[in-house]
Amino acid sequence: MPNDEKFPASRYGPAERHMAESLVEIERQMLADPQQEDCDCKEGMFNGLTRRGLLAGGLALGGGALMSGRAAAEAPPGAVEYYVQPDPTKEQGRLILQDDGYGSRSQFESEVRWRYPTASIESSWSMTPLASGHGIITPSGLHFERHHAGIPTIDPRTHELILHGMVDTPMRFTMDDLKRLPAVSKIHFIECSGNGLTEWDEPTLKTVQGTHGLTSTSEWTGVRLSTLLEMAGVSDGAAWILAEGADAAVMTRSVPIDKAMDDAILAYAQNGEAIRPEQGYPLRLLLPGYEGNTHIKWLRRLEVSDKPFMTREETSKYTDLMPDGSARQFSLEMEAKSVITFPSGAMKLPRPGFYEVTGVAWSGRGKITKVEVSADGGKTWEEASLEGPVLPICHTRFRLPWKWTGEQAVLQSRATDDTGYVQPALSELVDVRGLNSVYHLNAIQSWHISEDGEVTNVHA
Amino acid sequence: MFMRNLTVVCAIALATSPLLAEDSGEEKATERTSATLPERLEETGERAPMEPPRSSAEEVGEIDVSSNAFGVGQPATEEQISAIDIDVMPDGQGLPEGSGTFADGKTAYDQACAACHGSDMEGVSELGAPALLGGRGTLADDSPVKTVESYWPYASTLYDYVHRAMPLQSPGSLSPDEVYAISAYILGRAGIISDDPDTTLDADSMAEIKMPNADGFVEDPRPDVGGNE
Structure with missing residues (x-):
């Protein structure tokens, strides 16, 4: 199809048509050259712009627009430092897809999570910069983190979830299986029950990030846990379910079966894309309103039982010591x-x-x-x-x-x-x-x- | 036609992708550990959409679809479950075969645990490694000391956690005998069981242990404060 038909003058100005034709030409060249398409550097349609295609594209476009390429970078995390035009009304801006098809925030924005200075770096937490937040959604890259043994890198093609214990049919699910099931999307906060733990005695941390930054809100998408439990068939007398992660802490918490049947979600997506690795990729348990520690990340196993499992996290940690020396256990709900x-x-x-x-x-x-x-x-x-x-x-x-x-x-x-x-x-x-x-x-x-x-x- | 083009592209990708050549050790060495960009469709150059997720049940065909409305997932076998079913409960359920003595536990502790928790289990705060001993009778004090000895309500939790997540730099590496031995050493030093070198823990004796703070936990009574409108 000739390009003048594809980009008719009735809908495209001369400059737009020129650019469109140039891009088609670049793409054609890249598609026609299998070596280029197969090479390790294939990161995107226009990654060639920064390599070989740059020459072709630059020539085709007359050069000028591509001068607005990436400058020597000291960009903040999550940003790319681009050339700042003295007058953006007087020259073409950076070309579309110069980011290889996945956008980043402005180089002029730099809020970041802050790590609370725990002695152990493996078991630590980072906090959301609430002061600069807008609206109710936390950007995925600024969602607070609490890891007990670092962040595992898990291949979703081999990750499996096993559901067993007091069920009629123990089941095994691949990530694909879970994605074939009816899904829900819900916007919920997660708050670590340790949020504010420095503030009991006296005002300690100075910013709202330090005092309150262990709460964040995302839209979470996944399959209801009740869907899986109904498939497996829960036995009479079942009262608790153990959730276990595939990190080096093999993190475990016991959850009342009523909560599991009510509104628990096995989430594989966060804010419209796959859940971030530090939030449990490829699968995390979401227990709306429960303390963050129970929302087991990197979920690999669920076991139904008639009793709680009394894991380390629900006995020696995440229990609340009272003045009389007793400790409250399974204090799961986060209050207003x-x-x-x-x-x-x-x-x-x-x-x-x-x-x-x-x-x-x-x-x-x-x-x-x-x-x-x-x-x-x-x-x-x-x-x-x-x-x-x-x-x-x-x-x-x-x-x-x-x-x-x-x-x-x-x-x-x-x-x-x-x-x-x-x-x-x-x-x-x-x-x-x-x-x-x-x-x-x-x-x-x-x-x-x-x-x-x-x-x-x-x-x- | 788009669909056929996509099918062809995918078929080529499947045939040539080292990811799917499961049993070839040689090819595994070059296996990608990240996603490739979506393939391009012919003619338009559009990016191919995601592939519909495949049900593992459909692939294996072992599932009775009539008893599984979604036709998704497979029954988990005993073998598959036991490979990752590592939890241990207060009544001893989940404790494996094996045993270990206080004396063996001292050797194992000195090797695997002392670097972080200290040779006398006093903890090393700069490493974030908590003390394991002491603190009995302090839980109602202004500065309570929460340790395995003073706070943990169940011995099963000690076995479960040490086996599951310790030592920090090689979690899950201790054998059942070693975990029984380390448990015997910690609980012996804590005065919860005998510290005789021959004191032995196994599944039966582990489940019998009564921890000092076993009755120290109460149900959540909240809301306990906060004016109610």
């Missing part, structure tokens, strides 16, 4: 919580005036129904607006216009969920639980604004 992300710790407000106070609220038990904001340390409260859609077991964005007068202020937020539960003050938690329970700190957060605009983490 909220935090103001702007303004937040270690920021400095430049001058008095208008600011939109904003943050996120969430509850493992359902929907957020109300978020109140105080600017006077909890003496008076004003209801913030909740931005829809307000989804169950999901970050909910709240906003409230505020005028800072230049006087000292203490900003707080307080969430209520649809069970009627109201987020407590830290003192209420400490009165009941003491200072040694480590997990499940869901107290109201206080940010102090000084007269010169410095925002600090305080207990108020």
Whole structure:
């Protein structure tokens, strides 16, 4: 087909047609040359632009546009440093697919996860930069991480899930099998129950990333666990199910079978693409509203039983020590919580005036129904607006216009969920639980604004 | 026609891909460990869409589709299950055959565990390796010391975890005898079982052990605070 038919003048301007024809020509050359297509460097349709095709393409396009190629890079993670045009209205921009067909964020954006300085690097966690977050979805590359033995690299073609124990027919599933089953997509937060563990005694970390960054929200897609359990046939008397990961910790948690049958998802996708390796690729368990540790990543085995398995993570860890020396076990639900992300710790407000106070609220038990904001340390409260859609077991964005007068202020937020539960003050938690329970700190957060605009983490 | 082109492209890919030549050791050496880009369709050059996932049941044909509405997945055999069914429960279910003594446990511990947990099980905080001993009677203190001795409610968990995930640099490498021996050494040093060098642990004796904090755990009573509207 001649190109003038393919790109008719009625729909293509001369420059557009020229570019389109050039690209077709580049593609034709690459397709006609099997060696090129088979070589190790085949990364994309236009990767040739940076190698051999660059010559052809550059000639065909008259050269100029390709000058906007990749500059010597000190780009932030997840970005590519491109040439910055002095006046982008006066020369062609970077060509389409110069990114080889998978885009990256702007070279001018640099927020990153921050690793909490645990002694062990193998068993560690990194936190979401909530302060720079927008809306309710966490970018997959900024979702918090908690690994107990590093991040395994697992080939999905050989990964299998075995379901056994108290079932009629023990079953074995490939990833393909799971993807053939009816799927669901749900937007849910995951929060590590250790979120805020540094903050019981005194204000310790300075930023909202440090105090609250172990919560993130994604859209998760996968097959309902109940679908598999129904296929295998659960025996009478079954009460618990063990989930086990294929990492070096062979991470295991026991889950009540009712939860497994209710809303548990075996997720293979996150925010519209395959789940990220650090989130459990190729398969993770999602237990909406339960503490993050139970959402077993790299899932390889499920065993149904009449008793909990009493794994290390549900006995020596992730249990909450009370003042009398007893410890709460299987404290699985994440209770309602909220935090103001702007303004937040270690920021400095430049001058008095208008600011939109904003943050996120969430509850493992359902929907957020109300978020109140105080600017006077909890003496008076004003209801913030909740931005829809307000989804169950999901970050909910709240906003409230505020005028800072230049006087000292203490900003707080307080969430209520649809069970009627109201987020407590830290003192209420400490009165009941003491200072040694480590997990499940869901107290109201206080940010102090000084007269010169410095925002600090305080207990108020 | 598109479909036929795609089929041809895929057939070539299947025939030539080393990934699928499962039994050839030589070809495995060059096996890709990442995905290739989607093939191109003839004429238009479009990227081929994903291949529909294949049911393992369809491939093997062992499943009774009439009893499996989705025709997906296969029955797991005893052998396949036992290859990865490693958990051990408080009643001893899952404990393997084998045994180990306190004395053998000291040797094994010094070799496999002491570098991180310390020669006296005191832990090495710079490595993030917790203490294994001590802390009994401190759980209600201002600074409770949570260890295997003072906090862990079940001996089965010690076996399960050491076998599953320890030592850090070669997890899952210890034999059942070694794990029984290391367990005997830790629990003997903790004064939970005898520290006589001949003290032996096996599946039966392991399940009999009562840990000091076995009754220390309670059900989750939350919501325990938080005003209710």
